[in-house]
Amino acid sequence: MTDRSSPVQLSARHLTRHFATRVPGKLFQAKRVVRAVDDASLDLVRGQVTAVVGESGSGKSVLARMLARIISPTSGDLVLEGTPIPARAKRTLEYASKVQLVLQDPYASNNPVHRVRHSLERPLLIHGAQKHEVDDLARAALSRVSLDPPERFLDRYPHELSGGQLQRVSIARALCVKPDVLLADEPISMLDVSVRLGILNLLKGLCDNEHLAILYITHDIASARYLADEIIVMYAGQIVERSRGTALVDTPTHPYTQLLIASVPDPSDPTSMASQSEEHSSFAVPEVGCRFAPRCPFAMDVCRTSDPPDFKVGEGHTSRCWLYANESEAVVEMALPERRREGETTKT
Amino acid sequence: MIADPLKTQSAAKMTESPQHSVAPVSARHDFVLEVNNFSVDYGVGEDMVRAVNDVTLKLRRSQVLGIAGESGSGKSTLVYAMTRLLRAPGVISSGDVKLNLTNEGDPEEVTPLSLVDASERELRNIRWSHVSIVLQSALNALNPVLRVSREFNEVLKTHRKGMTRSQRHDRSVELLKMVGLNEDRLARFPHELSGGQRQRIMIALALALDPELVIMDEPTTALDVVTQREIINELNDLRSRYGFAMIFITHDLSLLVELADEIVVMYAGAIVERAGASELYQAPRHPYTLGLLNSFPPLHGERRELAGIPGSPPDLAELPEGCSFAPRCPFAMQRCRHEAPPLTNIGDSDRSVACWLHSGDPSVRVPVELSREMNPSRTRVTALKERT
Ligand SMILES: Nc1ncnc2c1ncn2[C@@H]1O[C@H](COP(=O)(O)OP(=O)(O)OP(=O)(O)O)[C@@H](O)[C@H]1O
Ligand SMILES: Nc1ncnc2c1ncn2[C@@H]1O[C@H](COP(=O)(O)OP(=O)(O)O)[C@@H](O)[C@H]1O
Ligand code: SF4
Ligand code: SF4
Ligand SMILES: [Mg+2]
Ligand SMILES: [Mg+2]
Numbered sequence: 010m011t012d013r014s015s016p017v018q019l020s021a022r023h024l025t026r027h028f029a030t031r032v033p034g035k036l037f038q039a040k041r042v043v044r045a046v047d048d049a050s051l052d053l054v055r056g057q058v059t060a061v062v063g064e065s066g067s068g069k070s071v072l073a074r075m076l077a078r079i080i081s082p083t084s085g086d087l088v089l090e091g092t093p094i095p096a097r098a099k100r101t102l103e104y105a106s107k108v109q110l111v112l113q114d115p116y117a118s119n120n121p122v123h124r125v126r127h128s129l130e131r132p133l134l135i136h137g138a139q140k141h142e143v144d145d146l147a148r149a150a151l152s153r154v155s156l157d158p159p160e161r162f163l164d165r166y167p168h169e170l171s172g173g174q175l176q177r178v179s180i181a182r183a184l185c186v187k188p189d190v191l192l193a194d195e196p197i198s199m200l201d202v203s204v205r206l207g208i209l210n211l212l213k214g215l216c217d218n219e220h221l222a223i224l225y226i227t228h229d230i231a232s233a234r235y236l237a238d239e240i241i242v243m244y245a246g247q248i249v250e251r252s253r254g255t256a257l258v259d260t261p262t263h264p265y266t267q268l269l270i271a272s273v274p275d276p277s278d279p280t281s282m283a284s285q286s287e288e289h290s291s292f293a294v295p296e297v298g299c300r301f302a303p304r305c306p307f308a309m310d311v312c313r314t315s316d317p318p319d320f321k322v323g324e325g326h327t328s329r330c331w332l333y334a335n336e337s338e339a340v341v342e343m344a345l346p347e348r349r350r351e352g353e354t355t356k357t
Numbered sequence: 358m359i360a361d362p363l364k365t366q367s368a369a370k371m372t373e374s375p376q377h378s379v380a381p382v383s384a385r386h387d388f389v390l391e392v393n394n395f396s397v398d399y400g401v402g403e404d405m406v407r408a409v410n411d412v413t414l415k416l417r418r419s420q421v422l423g424i425a426g427e428s429g430s431g432k433s434t435l436v437y438a439m440t441r442l443l444r445a446p447g448v449i450s451s452g453d454v455k456l457n458l459t460n461e462g463d464p465e466e467v468t469p470l471s472l473v474d475a476s477e478r479e480l481r482n483i484r485w486s487h488v489s490i491v492l493q494s495a496l497n498a499l500n501p502v503l504r505v506s507r508e509f510n511e512v513l514k515t516h517r518k519g520m521t522r523s524q525r526h527d528r529s530v531e532l533l534k535m536v537g538l539n540e541d542r543l544a545r546f547p548h549e550l551s552g553g554q555r556q557r558i559m560i561a562l563a564l565a566l567d568p569e570l571v572i573m574d575e576p577t578t579a580l581d582v583v584t585q586r587e588i589i590n591e592l593n594d595l596r597s598r599y600g601f602a603m604i605f606i607t608h609d610l611s612l613l614v615e616l617a618d619e620i621v622v623m624y625a626g627a628i629v630e631r632a633g634a635s636e637l638y639q640a641p642r643h644p645y646t647l648g649l650l651n652s653f654p655p656l657h658g659e660r661r662e663l664a665g666i667p668g669s670p671p672d673l674a675e676l677p678e679g680c681s682f683a684p685r686c687p688f689a690m691q692r693c694r695h696e697a698p699p700l701t702n703i704g705d706s707d708r709s710v711a712c713w714l715h716s717g718d719p720s721v722r723v724p725v726e727l728s729r730e731m732n733p734s735r736t737r738v739t740a741l742k743e744r745t
Contacts, residue, residue, distance in 0.1 A: 064581040064582075064583060064584075065552075065580075065581050171669050171670060173669060174669065201427045201428050201429075201608070201670055202427055202608045202609070202649065202652050202653070203427045203648065203649070203652055203665060203666040203669075203670060204665075204666075204669065204670070205652065205665070206652055206654075206663055206664070206665030206666075207665060209654075210662065210665075213662075228581050228582065229582075230582075230656070231653065231654045231655065231656050232654050234654065234656065234660070235654035235660065235663070255660065258656060259657075268583060269582065269583060270656065271586075272582040272583045272585065272586035273582055273586075273656055274582075274585075274586075274589075274609060274611040274612040274614075274615050275611060275615075275656055275657075276611055276614040276615055276635075276638050277655075277657065
């Protein structure tokens with residue numbers, strides 16, 4: 010595993026993070042464990058975008074913060090450029106300079122009392138840049154995110170910039186310490202529609218031209234498809250489906266992925282209106298068996314007793330669902346819940 | 358046939374009746390809402406910015422009007438001002454808004470009410486019962502210290518005086534069912550509910566008194582797609598059962614195309630395009646509409662780079678001369694930079710656009726992207742597949 014020539018920059022091996030919460034109002038305060046992330050493994054590869062898609066609360070941000078080593082995992086390891094990172098060791102400056110995190114809300118992550126110059130130069134100084142070179146480095150960082158000319162932005166305060174410009178500043182700040190890995194947690198969800206594509210194209214450019222390894226977290230599966238070389242779908246803390254390329258969007262196999270895709274407003278697909286309208290949020294995540302079972306239209310007996318493992322459903326495409334237990338080589342075409350229920354499965 | 362809104366106003370004032378005491382106009386109006394040359398400013402003097410600029414629109418009964426546009430384009434300001442919920446420093450600077458209320462007893466008769474001139478008392482009377490509005494901040498709109506049951510109780514108590522306590526309870530349970538929630542939610546406090554559940558409760562409250570017009574300002578923007586889909590389906594279902602008209606605001610054009618009958622697109626406070634939902638989607642005419650449509654990566658078809666809309670959203674305090682979209686417009690011409698295009702009908706069609714490309718000037722070549730034909734013989738689906 011210490012192959013320095015490998016293009017894999019950062020690997021997560023069986024990362025798990027549980028939080029203990031108390032259930033309020035009980036006489037004997039019952040402790041409940043929230044399994045925020047369970048057994049997540051992934052490789053972030055140089056020159057590639059890995060997208061993680063999931064609904065609110067599915068564990069995306071906890072995963073990103075473990076990868077940035079801002080929170081420590083309950084179990085599992087990180088491997089940076091082939092070197093395992095001891096689970097309990099503190100986050101080093103060296104690690105921080107290689108793996109940078111960009112957050113969702115650019116207004117929250119840019120201190121309103123500091124000019125752009127300050128928020129770029131400070132991390133540079135912390136990471137050992139010389140005083141005389143920080144100005145040039147800060148300018149270069151702004152140019153990299155297309156904030157040109159840099160002098161128009163250096164002395165501005167956050168409130169003097171638009172959301173899209175400010176998010177570019179956040180990315181510039183992450184980039185100025187020359188990381189190999191960029192973790193972007195919903196970088197566009199707070200931004201205006203008209204500037205979102207600009208940020209996505211910027212990330213794509215960083216990946217293609219500067220060979221960064223990028224983790225792109227989103228709840229918007231269409232933007233994941235637009236950008237990603239690998240797509241991972243999370244549900245209730247688990248990776249439930251993953252594919253290289255866009256296979257997972259083009260032929261989703263896991264019932265949750267199918268629901269996710271059927272829910273996206275898509276005027277070119279009239280069936281996108283067809284899914285049920287009952288609220289799902291009242292379903293608790295079960296302790297045993299498949300976590301999606303209470304919402305799954307295909308749930309079988311086995312689903313309620315044992316947690317499914319990953320099954321291979323195509324080249325570089327796996328699905329964590331018992332439906333694929335006996336046909337793990339087969340690629341299953343997208344089947345809408347209605348069609349499936351009538352037993353009209355579309356296997357090839 | 359259309360009563361003078363000013364007359365309506367003075368008549369109502371004279372009698373000081375809480376009811377709309379003007380003689381009802383016989384013959385049912387087609388439009389539930391008519392907005393004319395409506396402008397709204399924030400601040401005064403030097404710092405004044407025009408957030409809504411000369412907006413005219415009409416909404417037919419039982420129809421859905423979608424309003425799209427990026428943030429800051431004036432969507433919320435428009436509906437807040439229209440319903441007189443706008444707070445200082447916002448002021449209505451011109452125009453009128455007419456609500457054609459149906460009369461209880463005889464639904465064939467309507468009484469117009471000018472919302473711009475209506476007294477607080479008249480407004481109180483129509484809110485919830487004739488017009489209800491679910492605000493963008495609805496996720497926080499519920500009072501955090503009140504149980505959900507209290508919110509329903511308040512609304513029903515104020516507007517349905519004859520109801521007994523147990524009738525109010527029954528109605529609340531019925532309303533929750535209507536939006537797919539279990540009755541045990543009545544005993545909850547807002548913080549015990551998810552964002553989606555709170556939004557469903559706001560919708561149930563909005564429908565509690567069977568209004569004619571429901572206004573929704575980005576009701577699903579803060580929710581994930583699955584929850585959004587559940588709520589949209591719920592709304593469609595409720596609308597087909599109860600027949601209220603709806604104004605639905607969002608920046609997500611694809612959502613509107615599914616939901617709305619007609620869509621208006623706003624840019625820098627003004628309407629730049631108005632068309633039927635599928636016309637707007639299949640055959641956009643304004644460069645900004647085209648840009649918005651191209652800002653959402655598609656779920657199907659080949660992956661290709663999208664450009665979106667270059668530049669940044671406009672600063673209302675420093676709008677350029679001429680067309681306000683010109684600095685970002687890939688088709689801008691000489692004329693665009695000094696003359697503002699008015700919103701005009703395209704030929705004899707029932708759609709309008711504010712763009713010099715469509716002024717009919719034969720020397721102007723309309724780009725293919727903006728002159729696509731609607732093909733009625735093709736279904737929506739195939740038409741789109743061919744495009745991508
Ligand atoms: N410090 C904490 N203590 C207890 N539970 C936590 C903590 N942080 C996160 N969780 C729980 O872990 C789960 C995953 O949270 P996470 O923030 O990763 O979700 P997410 O996928 O990023 O959601 P969103 O799309 O809303 O950002 C949630 O159930 C959350 O409530
Ligand atoms: N209280 C206020 N004071 C001054 N300007 C405001 C205020 N509220 C909104 N605006 C401005 O009015 C314009 C339209 O805002 P808004 O109606 O909220 O847009 P939208 O709902 O389309 O996102 C924006 O430029 C915004 O900054
Ligand atoms: S394992 Fe069973 S319950 Fe889980 S997603 Fe598959 S079919 Fe549904
Ligand atoms: S009027 Fe000119 S600048 Fe404005 S949208 Fe049309 S072509 Fe573009
Ligand atoms: Mg998150
Ligand atoms: Mg708004």
